[in-house]
Amino acid sequence: MNKAMGVNNKIAWVHLTSKIRQLIVAVLSVTFGISMYIFMNSFTSGVNDAQAELVFNTMAHIRVYNDLPKEARQLLPVPTGSDTVQFISNPKRIQYTEGIKNAEPIRELLESSPDVVAVTEQLNENVFFHNGVSKVSGSLSGVDIDNENQLFHTAQYMTEGDWYELQRRSDGVILGTGLADKISAQMGDIISLSTSDGILKTYKVVGLIETGSASVDKSRAIISIQAARQLLSKNQSYATDVLANVRHYNDARTTAQRIGASVAYKTEAWQEGNSQLESANVLRDILAITVSLTILIVAGFGIYNIMNMTVNEKMREIAILKAMGFDGKDIVQIFLIQSIAIGFMGGLVGLLLGFIISAGVDRIPFKIASLTTLPIAYIPTDYVMALVFGLLTTFVAGYLPARKASKIDPVEILRG
Amino acid sequence: MQPALSVDNIIKYFHDPETIQVLKGISFDVQPGEFLALIGKSGSGKSTLLYLLSTMDTNYEGTIQINGTRLTGLKQNELARFRNEHIGFVFQFHYLLPEFSVLDNVMLPALKLGKQPPEQIRAKALELLYLLDIKGHEDKKASRISGGQQQRVAIARALINDPAIIMGDEPTGNLDSKNTKVVFDIFRELARERGQTIIAVTHDDEFAANCDRVIEMVDGKIVGE
Numbered sequence: 001m002n003k004a005m006g007v008n009n010k011i012a013w014v015h016l017t018s019k020i021r022q023l024i025v026a027v028l029s030v031t032f033g034i035s036m037y038i039f040m041n042s043f044t045s046g047v048n049d050a051q052a053e054l055v056f057n058t059m060a061h062i063r064v065y066n067d068l069p070k071e072a073r074q075l076l077p078v079p080t081g082s083d084t085v086q087f088i089s090n091p092k093r094i095q096y097t098e099g100i101k102n103a104e105p106i107r108e109l110l111e112s113s114p115d116v117v118a119v120t121e122q123l124n125e126n127v128f129f130h131n132g133v134s135k136v137s138g139s140l141s142g143v144d145i146d147n148e149n150q151l152f153h154t155a156q157y158m159t160e161g162d163w164y165e166l167q168r169r170s171d172g173v174i175l176g177t178g179l180a181d182k183i184s185a186q187m188g189d190i191i192s193l194s195t196s197d198g199i200l201k202t203y204k205v206v207g208l209i210e211t212g213s214a215s216v217d218k219s220r221a222i223i224s225i226q227a228a229r230q231l232l233s234k235n236q237s238y239a240t241d242v243l244a245n246v247r248h249y250n251d252a253r254t255t256a257q258r259i260g261a262s263v264a265y266k267t268e269a270w271q272e273g274n275s276q277l278e279s280a281n282v283l284r285d286i287l288a289i290t291v292s293l294t295i296l297i298v299a300g301f302g303i304y305n306i307m308n309m310t311v312n313e314k315m316r317e318i319a320i321l322k323a324m325g326f327d328g329k330d331i332v333q334i335f336l337i338q339s340i341a342i343g344f345m346g347g348l349v350g351l352l353l354g355f356i357i358s359a360g361v362d363r364i365p366f367k368i369a370s371l372t373t374l375p376i377a378y379i380p381t382d383y384v385m386a387l388v389f390g391l392l393t394t395f396v397a398g399y400l401p402a403r404k405a406s407k408i409d410p411v412e413i414l415r416g
Numbered sequence: 417m418q419p420a421l422s423v424d425n426i427i428k429y430f431h432d433p434e435t436i437q438v439l440k441g442i443s444f445d446v447q448p449g450e451f452l453a454l455i456g457k458s459g460s461g462k463s464t465l466l467y468l469l470s471t472m473d474t475n476y477e478g479t480i481q482i483n484g485t486r487l488t489g490l491k492q493n494e495l496a497r498f499r500n501e502h503i504g505f506v507f508q509f510h511y512l513l514p515e516f517s518v519l520d521n522v523m524l525p526a527l528k529l530g531k532q533p534p535e536q537i538r539a540k541a542l543e544l545l546y547l548l549d550i551k552g553h554e555d556k557k558a559s560r561i562s563g564g565q566q567q568r569v570a571i572a573r574a575l576i577n578d579p580a581i582i583m584g585d586e587p588t589g590n591l592d593s594k595n596t597k598v599v600f601d602i603f604r605e606l607a608r609e610r611g612q613t614i615i616a617v618t619h620d621d622e623f624a625a626n627c628d629r630v631i632e633m634v635d636g637k638i639v640g641e
Contacts, residue, residue, distance in 0.1 A: 007527040010520075018515040320511045323472060324525045324573075325500020327493040411473045414507060414585075415463060 008330055011321070012337035015310065023342070026306045030346025031353055033299030034390045037292035038354025041382040043361065044288035046375030048281045052249055055277055057152050058216050059270055060120075060243035061252040062259070064106055067266035068095050099123070103239035106263055110244040115255055117247055120147035121239035123228040129221065131183040131191045138179055138219040140193065142228020151245050154209065154222075160187050161207025170227045172206035178218030180208055193221075193231070201231055293389065299346075300393035307339050307401040319410035328406035335405050339398020340391065347390040351383055418484050419445040420580055420613040421469065426478035428464060438464050439476070440636040446581075446615060451607035453624040454617045456633035463585060465633070466617045470503060470583055471495040483580045500529050504574025506616075508586035510566035512558035518545070518569050519554040526576045537576070544572040548602060564595035571602060575612075582606070584616035588623060600626065 016023055072091035079086050100106065103121050110119045123142035128135055145167045149155050155163035159177060166172045173193075175185060185191050185205050192202045203223065210217055223231075229238055246255050252269040260267030271278045311318070318331055326334075355378075362376040428439040438461045446452055456462040467473045469480060471487055474495070479488040482502060487495065504525075512521045522541040526532060532540075545554060548568040553561050558569065567587070574582050587603070588596040600623055606612040607628065616623075624630050632640045 007524065007530075010527070011524075014513075014515050014520075316511065317513050320513065321524075322496065323470070323499065323505050323511075325496050325498075325528055327496035329493070330528075411467050414472075414511070415467065 008333045009337060012334045012341070015314070015334070016338050016341060019310075022306060022310075026303055026342045027346040027349065029299040029302035030343055030390055030394060031350040033296040033393070034347050034350025034386045035354035035357055036295045037386040037389065038351065038382055039357045039361070040288045040292040040295075041386075042354075042358040042376050042378060043374070044284045045377035045379055045382070046362075048284060049377050050371055050375035051277065051281070054212055055274070056245070056249065056270075057154075057157065057211050058213050059274070060151055061246050061249050061270050062110070062116075062244045062256045062267065063270075064100070064110070064242040064244075064259075064263060064265050064267050065240060066095070066097060066099055069093050099234070099238055099240040100242065100265060101235065102237050103242050104237045106242045106265070109263065110242065110259060113244075113255060113259060115246045115251060116244045118147065118150040119242065119244045120144045120151050121225060122148075122241040122243060123225050123232070123234070123238065124240045125195065125228070125232060127196075127221075128194045129179065129183050129185075129191060130194065131185045131189065134183040136179070136182050138221060140228065140231075141220060141222050142225040142231075143222055144225050151243060152211075154211075157209050157211050159208045159210050161205075163207065165206040166222065166224045169204070169206065170224060170230070171203050172223065173203035174207040174209050174222040175205055176217035176220045177208050177210045178214060179221060180205070182218065195232060197232075199231065199233075292386075296389050296393050299390075300397040302397075303339055303342060303394050304397040304400060307335060307398050308404075310338070311335065311401045311405040314405075315408060315413055318405050318408050319413035322408070322410040323414060331406040331408075332399075332402045335402035336395070336398050339394050339402070343391045343394025343398075346394070347387045350390060351387060354383070354386065417447065419481075420448045420450070420483060421446040421615070422479075422481040423469070424479045424481075426465070426468060426476055426480070428461075428468065428476040438636050439468075442478070442633075442636075442638060444631060444638065446613060448580075448613050449607060449611040451603060451614045451628040452616070453627040453630045454615065454633065455619070455621075455624050455630055460633040461636040462617050462633045466583055466585055466615070469581075469615065470505065471499050500525060501577055502580040504577070504579040504582040506567070506570050506574050506582065506584040506587040508589040510558075510563070510570045512566055512569055512573070514557065514559035516558055517555050518550065518558055518561065521558050521569055522572045522576055525573060529577055541572065541576060544575055545569070548572050564591060564598060567591060567595065567599055568602070571599070575606070581613045581615060584614065584618075586618060587616055588618070588620060596620070596623070 072093045075088060075091070076086060107119050107121060110116050121144050125140050126137065127140045128137050145164060149163060158174070161174065163174070166174060173191065180186070183191065187205055187208065189205045190202050191205060192200055194200045209222070225239070229236065246252050249270065253271055256267050256269035321331065358376045358378065361374050364374045365372065366374045422445045424443050426439050426442040427437065430436050430438050442465060454462045454466065464473075468476050474492075479486060481487065482498075485498065487498065490498070513524070516524070519538070519541055522544060523537050526537040526540070527534065542554065545551065548571060550565055550568055550572070553565060558566065561569070584603070588599050591599060603614055603616070604626065607614050616627075618624055629641065631638055
């Protein structure tokens with residue numbers, strides 16, 4: 001068996017190397033297919049990640065907040081007998097509590113979950129911003145400076161000022177660039193805020209921030225959560241939202257479900273409010289896989305064609321090999337070895353080329369939103385899958401002609 | 417003595433384009449060391465018979481034995497192994513593998529058999545090539561030597577596994593008279609000095625006349641020896 005394998009290898013090798021040009025074309029078709037597979041998938045993952053980064057610089061993977069109850073509270077017991085009909089006209093859903101009074105245990109619960117990587121608390125409130133005569137409504141976020149930065153990398157979106165200034169002064173405020181524009185406030189200006197309860201307080205603009213999401217930048221101001229609690233006269237561990245990020249954003253839903261079971265408040269994964277983002281990601285993935293597999297299949301047809309031609313050209317030689325005592329299995333082996341060798345050579349070069357193309361595209365400038373170059377993700381699985389699919393395609397494409405070769409009747413050919 | 421080849425009541429039909437009986441009960445034995453010529457007009461069934469003996473065509477009635485092994489009814493893979501070890505072929509055209517060197521062509525059946533280490537096979541192949549007077553061409557591509565040389569290489573290839581029988585299908589049919597004589601003399605010598613059993617289908621009366629034994633076929637039957 002082993003020795004027979006050796007002879008078959010030798011014959012396959014001679015066949016392969018006797019037509020170098022044909023070999024190169026076959027190898028290149030695999031190379032092209034595999035490198036495109038890698039590039040398409042790297043690019044799509046890159047785009048998905050970039051998209052996620054844009055979205056997740058203002059939105060957490062999981063949000064815990066006090067939601068309006070789903071149904072109005074049952075004021076009267078439901079009548080048991082069938083002879084009673086109960087009418088309650090115009091029942092209302094009423095929120096009996098506001099925000100999360102004690103956010104501490106929820107934060108601790110989230111922090112203890114193994115796939116949660118960062119947790120922060122926020123106190124969000126709608127307020128009016130005043131600067132001179134301009135008066136604009138917007139939202140005020142009281143945030144935990146360190147944790148907020150860990151979740152959203154807020155500090156890196158600062159266009160002016162220092163993020164940590166908020167920690168140092170309780171009367172500091174950071175304005176979204178659009179908001180600052182609307183009330184024509186600049187660094188160092190004193191602006192005042194008024195809450196819905198009519199409390200007015202002045203703050204000093206210590207920074208400007210641009211997250212890339214225009215609607216957020218036009219309406220949001222940030223102060224420290226302690227300052228916000230003070231402003232709204234809330235207790236020390238009050239928060240309106242507890243936010244958490246998980247290791248990979250696609251896993252947010254399962255984690256949210258698990259944690260939600262033991263939390264009295266609404267626990268929501270990002271997908272619930274943003275199905276358009278999720279569907280866009282999935283659709284892009286499907287598109288990338290479809291296109292790249294199509295390219296691989298086309299490469300497969302190329303190999304099939306070349307191997308078929310080779311078999312047709314070598315009919316007589318196959319007949320002679322059979323006359324000399326090579327059986328059908330040997331013939332299949334001889335031709336399959338050739339196509340697998342083509343697949344392997346093309347595959348390895350394709351991996352390299354795919355990486356080079358990806359790295360090249362990664363350097364093409366693309367300055368929109370927070371992007372500087374076209375996004376590319378380097379994922380080892382893509383490379384492994386490319387090689388697996390490539391070898392699979394060449395195997396199938398090579399097997400069909402090889403089987404045809406093994407079925408050749410030597411008598412018919414040798415008798416002429 | 418056990419016959420090298422034993423054929424018993426072989427019957428064969430061709431079904432395309434219409435059913436005709438090509439072989440009508442052929443029986444004969446060939447003794448080891450015999451140099452036998454199968455002659456007959458075209459259509460007499462002699463080539464068909466040879467391909468049945470070669471084990472490549474298995475569609476027949478009757479039995480064929482080589483060296484006491486009954487070949488009728490064996491599976492294709494078993495027959496391939498048997499051919500490899502016990503039968504050497506020489507065709508009208510040399511049918512060498514053009515992309516391989518002369519030496520590789522001779523070595524291939526033995527490498528396939530795998531009973532000897534490659535160095536030994538190589539030494540034996542070289543010895544055969546020298547015996548058949550093809551010296552200095554071992555490393556050339558098989559397509560780069562002359563027709564007479566190619567046919568001698570084909571004979572060397574047929575001999576490499578020390579087969580029980582060499583079968584020739586018009587082995588000199590495509591050669592000029594000088595090369596025909598060379599090839600015939602090789603066969604003659606192999607039979608006489610090595611005791612090699614040879615069966616050759618031929619058109620060439622002179623070739624046949626110098627064989628040990630001649631079987632003439634007409635219309636699928638043996639008419640004379």
